Amino acid sequence: MSGLRVKKRYYPVLIIVLLVVAYWLFANTLIKSVLESQLSESYGAEVNIGSFDHSLYPTTFTLENVQLTDATTPARNQVVVGKAYGDVALMPLLSDQVIVNKLSVLDVQFNQPRSTPGAVYRQPTQSLTFDEMKQKAKDAVPTVDELLARSPLKTTAAVEQAQQAYSTYSEDLKANYKALPDKSRIAFYKSEIEALKNTDYKDPQTLLSAKEKLESLKAEITSDRTRIREFTDKAGDARTALSNSLKALKNAPQQDYQFIKNVIAGDDAAMQQVTQMVFGDKAAEYTQYLMSAVEIVLPLIQGDTQPAEEAPADLPYILVKDAEVSVKWQDESIGSVWKNITNMHDVAGDATTFTISAAGALLKQFESSGQFRIDDGVVEAFQQWSLSGINLADIPMVKSEKLSAALQQALMSATGSMSVKDNQLSGGSDIDLAGLAMEAAGTNKLTTAIANALKQLSSLDLQMALSGTLSDPGFSIKSDLDNKLAQAALTELTASQQDKLDEAMNKLNSKISALQSDTQTELVSVESMLKAAQGDSSELEGLLKTQLNSVIDKQKDKLLDKLKSKFGQ
Template sequence: MKKYLRWQGLVSFFAITALIVAFFTIFANQIVKAGIEKGLGWYLGAQVDVEEVDINWSPFIINIDGFAATDPRAPEQNLASFESASAGMDFWQYLFGRVIIEELTIEELKLASPRKTPGEVYRQPQELTHAGDEQSTIPNIQASLPDAKTLLAQLDLKTVQASEALDIAYQEEKILVKEAYEKLPTKERLKTYEDKLKALTKRKVKTLDDVKAIQQEYEALKKEFKQDKAIVDQAKVQLNKSKDRLTDATIELKNAPKEDWERIEKEYQLDKIDAADFAHILFGEHTRKYVETAQSAYELIAPMLGSNTDTTKTTPVPVDPSQGRYIHFDLDNPLPDWLVKKLTVSLADESGLYRIAGSEITAQHWLRDLPSTLLITSENVNQAGQLKADANWYVDKAFSLTTKAQWQLDNVPMPQTQLANSDKLSVAMTQASLSADGMMQTKDKEIDAKSQLLMTKTAFSGQAESSISQSVLDALNKLDPLDLTVTVTGSVDDLDTKISSKLDNILVDMAYDKVDKKLQSFKSDVQGSLNEKMSSALNINEKDANELLELEGLINSSDTSMDKLLNSDVVKQKKKELEKRAKQKLEDKAKKQLEKLFG
């Protein structure tokens, strides 16, 4: 046996192994520290600092002190920092590439805390597309509305244009109608026609030749009539055209004051009082910041929710052939890639101290069929308020994420908050006590969240440039309680944020009260002036209208006379007369013969 074995070799082996183990044990703290700083720094894209790492081997617990991760969007502050954390890990599972933490405790976690020196940024994060970026503004109703005369002089009003157009139309059409009228057959000419016709009518007919002669003369006369009749018809067409144009111009003039008023309403934003979204104007920016924070947090954890090594089980992925790859198979008792069985965090924020208790924090819930749960409580939100929020979420095998959360806030004193700061309105909420409750549900990337907030003991201060802004300020100071309903819906990449409040209706009413008299007087002045302009334009053209009516009468009279002449059938009349005379002659002859016969 001795021939084949060397026991001193065994000693050497264990000695070397012990040396290696000792090396890793001695430098484990530094190795883990460097691993956290480099690994997490690479993941976040910015500098990560760890003051000290201490590893306890039995049980295996990693203690981390003085952690600070730079916010790549704002290097002068931390994304997150904490005083100390301890993680009790399953070392055996760690050897198989799984991070199974039995209990994770983080003390004094701080979000967005300032850094002593700005951290290094390794890569710039992608810009988020934020929901509700559109800026709402206070309606721009001017403090001093102009008087009606100035307004009418300044604005290119439709009433003025329409009255001028009507005037021009009258002048032009009058000329055209007059020209047509002047072409008409004169009264003398018509009289001549009448006389000629009368002469033909009076002429005695004895024979058929006489009738034929009358017919010939009548046909010649009729030819002349027709020529003149065509001129009369042309005049009538021109008259109708002129009447149509003038009717259109008059209708336009009559509608112009209404259209002008609508334009003035728009110009001076008188119509915007109704539609003013005061709640969004005042609280939209703050809501947007909360939504942005939630979006950033989602962006950070989204890659973790999408990781699943099981997907590589049967799908070959292109890899460097010299490196090889791991191929995983189903486990009879599977465990997630990472899991925090119990989580305890104390979050110290400038608004207070929060206790966070969680369980089953992982991204592969289907493996243990347990959802992640989180309970956040605080008794001193802004020194005196209470918070209770709970959430649970579950990722199934198809990576479909389902989340349910609800929260309740009670009597939270609100710090002084600048709500609006523009040249028109500057409002700061100097005091308020906030109570709120809300819920959120998500399915994959779709979010449906609703919060109802109630602010009592409110006090506001600020400055207002316009009357509407002043109304907003006055209304805010009189309102107690102040309610807000915030809804956030849509896809996480494109969220739709809506803020509504009774404040909107109250402010609209108050704004109306404030400006109503001024508005009414302004409205009546402007509308009066517009109507006056319209009436005067209509009166000025009345004379022209009468002249046109007179011309119309004359044209119609000529037309009637011509029709009469054309319709008179002198030939037929004369034929009848001849027949009558022949008949009479025959009767007389018969009478005479009868008298002779009967004595």
């Protein structure tokens, strides 16, 4: 019995030993699994950790070969971390808080292949590629009729405007013109005034009667003149409207012809983006490297958009007080220093800040700095960068069935900045390529013209604009090269494309031919009515000014002479 009691006394010790052994054997594996799950959920794509190790006293951790799947290309990793280690405050862990006093991240690399494609949990919406834009445009206009039906044609708008002007003025103006005093009415006024002028007024009563008749005629003439002026004002408006409509009808088909020419040639917007086609992918890749500091860290600490549970007021969920990150890029090391990395800036107080710098054979001078905050799930961030003296060589730029281009050599410099406000990305970068040498080849007239222009370049200034969000950034790039190459492209239409253009032009002209003729006829009619009405108005004005004033004055002088003679004056 006593031996049995001794054995029972060792049971707690045995259990503790077993727990310690289990922890020693399986803790790293369990923690590694939990970390992979949580990081994958926050990042939106599969995160793999090659190995994980930790110690309790002091509390440290080490991760090796951390792979973050590229959500847009699951067969590649967006980021690979060679090694990460840090020391963690132990007590906050018991309160669901991660406080890292010092973090070191080494041998970070971008765009590395994966052994197997990674899982994607939140697929970002990608913008159309150049080829997709061209294909979309091609599918959208399979025939000239569909192209005319789908395009915002100026010819259609001009026809509608002309029809509106025609219907507004055509019948009403003619009816108003017929209601105006005609030539016989004006002749009547002339004869009446002539009769008054030639009458011999021998007594005051006859003179008063004549004056009353003149006043009555004056009122009628004034009324008719007012009606004519109202008509000439309306006819003037009609002439202006019809003239503008006729001009629009004349110009619209040619403007639409140019628009359709652009589309048939390969999508107007796409043809204006030759720089984007040739240099866009690489410029976006390099710019994304520059932005990766914010672009990668934010999703990991922000997680999804669902609100997290409230953290204790004194400390946030995640806080990395100090961090050093070393990025490996083309056999050179880029160092960065971070402070106050947290997912709850309203609790921590200060924004997360970082500085990045490098100087070597490739990156002769590279400096970048920035900061970001997350408040109530809304991201605000800013970053600026400057780099110069970067030698580029033997870089493939575009490889397609019809066009291939490669950058043989160039010396690159760039300055830029980006900001995030209300989770929306904006900013841009000026990229200067000096000592530029390009190799390019095309397989048709259009792409050969582009290739020849590229091979003649010795320098190029590029302007990149940023848009979208951090999870789905948009990159657009332009240069003076666009207009030149687009113009060359538009002159290289094939015979079949020219047939389509001729067909489109004929259809456009048929839309306006009848209405153009009617509008021209109506305009001539309005001009004729307006000229006649203006002539009548001038005649009435002349009658009012000359005849009505002189008649009374002449008779008044005769009467005064008679009165003077009677009084002996």
